[in-house]
Amino acid sequence: MRRWNDRMLKTKMFISFSIVSLFIVGITCMIFYFTNRDDIKNQTFSLSKIISRQFSEMIDLYMHNIEELSLAISIDPAIQGNLFDFYKASNPIEKETVGFRLNPVLFNFSYPKSYVQSISIYTLDGHLYQYSKIDKPKPPITFTNEELRSFTEVFSSKPFILIPSYKEEAPEEQSANVVSFVRKITKIPTQTIIGFVSTNINVNAFNMILTNTKASEIENSMHVLIISDEGQVIFENGSHLMGSSRSVFDASLFKRSISEGELKWKDTQYLYTFEKSGYTGWNTVILIPKNVILLKQKRIQDIVVIVGMITMLLIAVVSYILSHQIMLPLNNMMRKMSRVELGDFNQRMEYTGKNEIGRLSRMYNLMLDSISRLIHEVYESKLAEKNAQLSALHAQINPHFLFNTLNTMKSISRLRGIEEVAEISESLAGLFQYSMRNLHQPVTLHDEIEHIGNYFKIQQHRFGNRLELHFDIPAELLHASILKLTIQPLVENAVNHGLRRMKAGGSIAVRAFRHGGELTITVTDNGEGINKLKWTHLHDTLEHSNALNHIQDVKHGIGLLNIHQRIQLFYGKQYGLRLYSKPVEGTTVTLVIPFIAVKQGEDEIAQ
Structure with a gap:
């Protein structure tokens, strides 16, 4: 046993496979010797049944085509017209003239069909018109009046008659066995029988x-x-x-x-x-x-012996391939681990087996997931630290004290008749009240629009009629969920950096629309725009932002990157801001988030 355990894996597989294959081949030959004869016989019957059924169905389809051809002949206007002329004819010459007119018509029907030997038209009184592909046909076998009358009785219950094969009279080199397909010719539209058509099929076509x-x-x-x-x-x-x-x-x-x-x-x-x-x-x-059947049995026995010998020769190849298949995922894991060592944590094993290698692959993937989770937790702790610093700065000013003071200023201004100061104080108080709520708590689009309205009222007292604000938001989107303070900073950017130098005609448009499961909001101004160098810098900053590169655009006052990263942290990397601008023509900032409808009452509870 010890020497067996010390052997190479390929050697063990070769010896094991050899013993098993020899045993299987021996047992198979013995079982085959006693049971093969009956099995082959049953298989032969099964195969024979399939062939007979298929051939019978093919003959049926073949005869369906013949039936369609005979039907086309029976309803052909030229055939019908010539039969009418025959019954109107008063002398033999006129009846033979009908045959001359029928000949090219029958030729047109039979020529494209290689299996049609001849076509015969019978009148009710036994007169025959025939077209044959034989060069010098002998007089055909005609039906008697009794046979024609019996045909009429048969056609009352079935659409056609098949007459078994017989040798059509012809020169020896052109003789052939034919099957006659007979159907009635009825007058249109009265359906009165006026004759019969017999389509003779060469059975060699079978x-x-x-x-x-x-x-x-x-x-x-x-x-x-x-x-x-x-x-x-x-x-x-x-x-x-x-x-x-x-x-x-x-x-x-x-x-x-x-x-x-x-x-x-x-x-x-x-x-x-x-x-x-x-x-x-x-x-x-x-x-x-x-x-x-006996020859087939012997041939199969020989094949079994040959297969057994070939099996022995293939064992070495199979053992090598199997060992290679075992080592392949291990080598793949080693390559991925080398890439992880260089900092690429997206390398995952795709091996899904339930054996040892499959379990090892899942443990490797879980290890990488744990490392990625730890990195994400470090990033969140850094972000929490920055938020704490911002909160500390906000805490230096008591927002409740400012809010109460602004309400006092509003009351005194209205008592003394200074309405403009009262309106500014009321709008500013609304801004503070909106900002004092939880920054990370989503609000409705309606609340964010009201907040923009309070902000713009203050700006109108500053700029007068130089600025205009327009909203194009469908009513069904007002209850959409959105992060607080994501649109108002974009409007503030448009006022402070896009329209501040305009003496008149400044315009800001806020639009919202839904596309599938996404909500798109655009803030557009007709201001001075952004030069190409600055736009490229802002665009690249938004496209390549990450958790460790949280840099605010201090020159613009409001951090577009801050809003962009808040959206991605909350909704996912596929959402965020897009910036479009041309000098002199203006700037458009597009905000894309998933559409989430807030039921009425939920936003009130959140407030």
């Missing part, structure tokens, strides 16, 4: 259908027969006895409840299956010689 079947492994040995219920062989692949008196099959076979078994045909023992067509009434019989 060979083309047979070559399309998917039984290529046994097509050289199997026999395909189409047999009527009376036992007449309509078609047999490779045979010239079709339709003759010698080609008679035991019709009692089709009366049995079992459609498979063994029989003797032409001094050869066969396995047979048959399928009866509900469309044509013919029986498709598949015959497979029994000696082919």
